[in-house]
Structures are given as structure tokens and as C-alpha cells.
Amino acid sequence: MSLRCLERIGLCAVAGPGIVTVLVFLLDLLGFHVSRFSVLISILIAAAAVWILVRKLPAIVPVREETHKSWGVIAVWLLIWIVLLVVLNAIQNSYWPINTYDAVSTYDARAKLIMEQKTVLLKEYQRPLPPNWYYPPFVPLGLAMFYLVGISSGKILMTILYAGLCILVYVNFRRFVPRKNALLFTLLVASIPYLFSGSLTATTNFPASVYVTLGAIYLITWLKTSNSGHAVVSGLLFGLAGWTRTDSVIFLVAILVGALLIKPTVWKRLFSLFLVGLPGLVPFVIWYLWLRFSAGYSANVPQGSWLPNWAYLAYLMKGMWVMLLTPQKFSVVAPLFLLATWFSFRTRDVENRVVLIGWLFLAGWYACLAALGPSFDLWKLTVYDSGERLLLSVVPILVFTTGIQTTIQRWTESVLAKVESFFKRTRGG
Amino acid sequence: MLLTPNRFSKRLRVDFVLAHPRASYEEKMIARWGDHYLFVQFINSVCSPDGMILLPSPDEYPGPCYVWLVPKFVFPQDAFGERKFVEPSDITHIGVIRGWWPQELGEAPLSVTEESATYGVYDLKNKRFLKYRMVE
Secondary structure, three states, X not given: OOXXXXXXXXXXXXXXXXXXXXXXXXXXXXXXXXOHHHHHHHHHHHHHHHHHHHHHOOOXXXXXXXXXXXXXXXXXXXXXXXXXXHHHHHHHHHHOOOOOHHHHHHHHHHHHHHHHHOOOXXXXXXXXXXXXXXXXXXXXXXXXXHHHOOOOOOOHHHHHHHHXXXXXXXXXXXOOOOHHHHHHHHHHHHOOHHHHHHOOOOOOHHHHHHHHHHHHHHHHHHHHHOOHHHHHHHHHHHHHHHHHOHHHHHHHHHHHHHHHHHOHHHHHHHHHHHHHHHHHHHHHHHHHHHHHXXXXXXXXXXXXXXXXXXXXXXXXXXHHHHHHOOHHHHOOHXXXXXXXXXXXXXXXXXXXXXXXXXXXXXXXXXXXXXXXXXXXXOHHHHHHHHHHHHHHHOHHHHHHHHHOOHHHHHHHHHHHHHHHHHHHHHHHO | OOOOHHHOOHHHHHHHHHHOOOOOXXXXXXXXXXXXXXXXXXXXXXXXXXXXXXXXXXXXXXXXXXXXXXXXXXXXXXXXOOHHHOOHHXXXXXXXXXXXXXXXXXXXXXHHHOOOOOEEEEEOOOOEEEXXXXXX
């Protein structure tokens, strides 16, 4: 299968559900209630939209042409592990119903009410509700669509996104690194324990992480290739990230600042291209306008003093690194990223400035929690709970920027070549 | 004591899947949450769909238990366990968990404070306590 074909499948898997839910929501606003018919119409429109979008994307030119014969033992092993993770994810998600308390009480409950009332604009919004009932309806609507067509395992939506993430991370890596490196770093993303466990629950963090990660990766690709299609896809994916979870917007700011710092000369072109894809944010705005004017919702503005709470900020910084350096949660991503930063700093190579985006994502995470955290009574808990989940949108980008860093790339290649030759010798002997 | 989710380890989960490949939604939820799920089902069965049940929030609940998960399951019956989401005059039922009773309503009825009646639902309109019988 060609890389171009893989990219199309990946984009259908990732952008497809997002676009379909947006269309179902817009049809609902126009009076076409949520039904199998509206879902079918939305799927057809979304399929046409993704088809047109992928036709605009250029053919993928791998950094090195590698034939099928050059696969080798290591590449096959890495591929088997990635496929195993996707299969394991599919088995888990198709067997277990949604059962974590927050998913049952909010997203699944909303999905079931959407099924009952045939609308996203539930009558429950006429009274006060817990905060996550006001999140944009991507996850509940996605789950409801599965229930509508008779599939009781709504969590398969997460498996589709997980598989799409693996495919698109691999495809984008192939533009910059050889096949084995691409597979190794894709496996590193797929096997991040917290990301994998996140994909087994039906909450908003994992889908937001998928959209933010891929949106950022496509923008990095655009910075390297200057092909307009990549900026448009990036804009679309960031739009869908906003449609999933509001706090994703902070990473949109981070990536735009990063792009301008890396290539200051292209800002006009970047914004015009990015705006083509950004209408994904329109339904998000409509959703909040509906909440504001129809349901009387007003966003929670953090209460209390705006003076910096130094104890909290210090605790937040410590918490970030404690979490990042916990291998049971985020694997070996943070040490590798620090190594990549060190190499980038030493080489002073313009090509390696991309690690800056990883740092800006970490800064975005820090700024988001620094602004919101003290408004919670239990801010110590917030750092290790909300903070950990928000890190899901940061960590895959750390892997991507590490993987394409030239020194890390060279080292990985030589280590993999040595392991490969060791296997060959063992087999030969 | 309600079965806590921690007791359902990864190993037990795999064993359950292998032993019950065709388990129903109910069976899976009971396997995952044990008495938590059954207690919630009990609440749903004794409350009317338009009823509003008040349950203790985590900080009000006196014992170290996962019982704070219970109100989360009760939705859409307007029970979040968090007082700020509930108008006191709209409350129709009280979820009694280990003898918990909201202070605003004064002394707890005798039926609630009885030693054996630790889990159940108190119907404020009919002044009746419906006791939940543990399965596990």
C-alpha cells in the first residue's frame, strides 16, 4: 500500500468522525433531528469533503526511497507491535462498555439523551449542570451515532481515532526519516501508557490529543515542505480539536507562535492558508453561542486574586516534570526530548529549531493550568488530575519533534542498523 | 462494604473476558462496579424518572469508599451529589449511604438510623425508607 493511500485512510479515520459530527450538529440546528438519515447524509458530505481535501495534498516523497525488499526483521517487528496495539485496543473497546465514572455520567449519559430526544440541544440545559456537560458535543454525538446505527460499543470511535493517529504519525515521519525510524517513533507514540489507556475511555482528552497532535504535525510538515495543502489540513484538525475540547485552543496559539519563530517570513501566507481550514472552529463558536443565549450558560471565570500564587506555580512546575518523567505514564518521551533539545542547542542547525514547538506546547500547558488552577479549591489535585490529562495533547508532539531531530535520527538509525545486523548474524550462525 | 473498583484488577478483567465472551451490558457493568452498579440500579428503580435524589458528595461522605461514584451513575435523574446543582425544594428522595443524612433536613428518621439500614433511599413525600440489600 502506498504512503499516499495510507494518508488518505488515516485522514478519513481522524477527520471523518469530526466532520460528520459537525454536520449532524449543523443539520440539527436547521431542524433535521439526529437520526440515521441525518447521519447518513453527513457521512456522504464528509466523505466528499475528505476526498477533495486529500486530492489537494501532494504525493508523499519519503526521505529515502525504500523498496519492499528493504523491510528487514526490525521493521517487521516494529510494525507487528503497532498492529498488535491497535488490535488490542479494538478488542478492549468493542468488549467493554463505557464504564469509567466521568464518561458514564457525562458523555455516555449525553449520548443516550441525544438518542432519546433526537437532538444535541437537550432540554437538560435549561438548568445548571456540571461543567463537562457544556463541552462541545463531539464525543457524545460520536457515541450517539454508533448507538443510532445499532453498534452498542460506542468506544470503537476511540479505536478509529487511535488507528488513524498511528497511520498519520507514521506517514508524516516518513517524510523526514527512514522507514525503521518512522516505525520506531510511531510505536513510541502508540505505546505511551497514558495515551493508550486514554484511548480505552470515552472522554474528550484522547480525541483532543489526536486532533492537536496531528494538527501540529501537519503544520510542522508545512514548515518543511511549504505545500499549502498541509496548512489547510492543520487548520481543519485544530478546528476539530476545538470542537472536542475547549482548552485545545491554547495549543493552537502555541503552534502559531512556534511557526512564526521558526519561519518569521511566512506569516502572511501561513495565516491565509490556516484560515481556510479553520472553519472547523465555527460549530464550536455556534455551540457556545447557543449555550449562552438559549441555555443561559456563562463560562467559569477563575475567581480570586490575579496576583501570582508562587507556591502554586512552583508546585505546577514540579508536577509537570514529575509526571513527564514517570515512565509508567509517559514512557521515555521526556528524557529523549531533553536529549533532542540538547543536540539542537549544540548544533544550532536551523532545521532543528522544530524542538521549539515542543517547548511551546509545554509552555501552553503550563500557562493553561497556571491561569485556571488556583480557581479550584483543591489545586494540588488539579495538577495531577487535569494536568495529567492535558499532557496527552503535549507528549506526542514531543515524540515527533524528537524523532525528526537530525542527531537523534542519525543515532537511532545506527542503533537500529546494529540491532538488525546482530539479528542477521544470529540467524546466519 | 460496597465492592470497590480497585478489586477488579487487570488479571481479573482478563479472566472475566475469557470466561464470559458474550456477557451482556449489565453483566459487564456488574463485573466492573459490583454493588455500586446494583445500588444505582436500585436507586433508579425506586425513584420516579422526574424525581430528584440527593446523595452525599465526596467531602460529606464520612467513610473511605468509592461511594462518591454512585451519584455520577444516577443521571439523568438529577442527582449529582453536589448541593449547588440541586434546589432543596425540588428534592424528592435522599440517597442514604452508610447512614448519611443532610443536616438541613434535621434529624434523620429512625428507620434510617437503624443499625442495619445503612444503604437505601428515603422517599421524602411518603416518608418511607427503602433499604438496599447487598448482593456481595
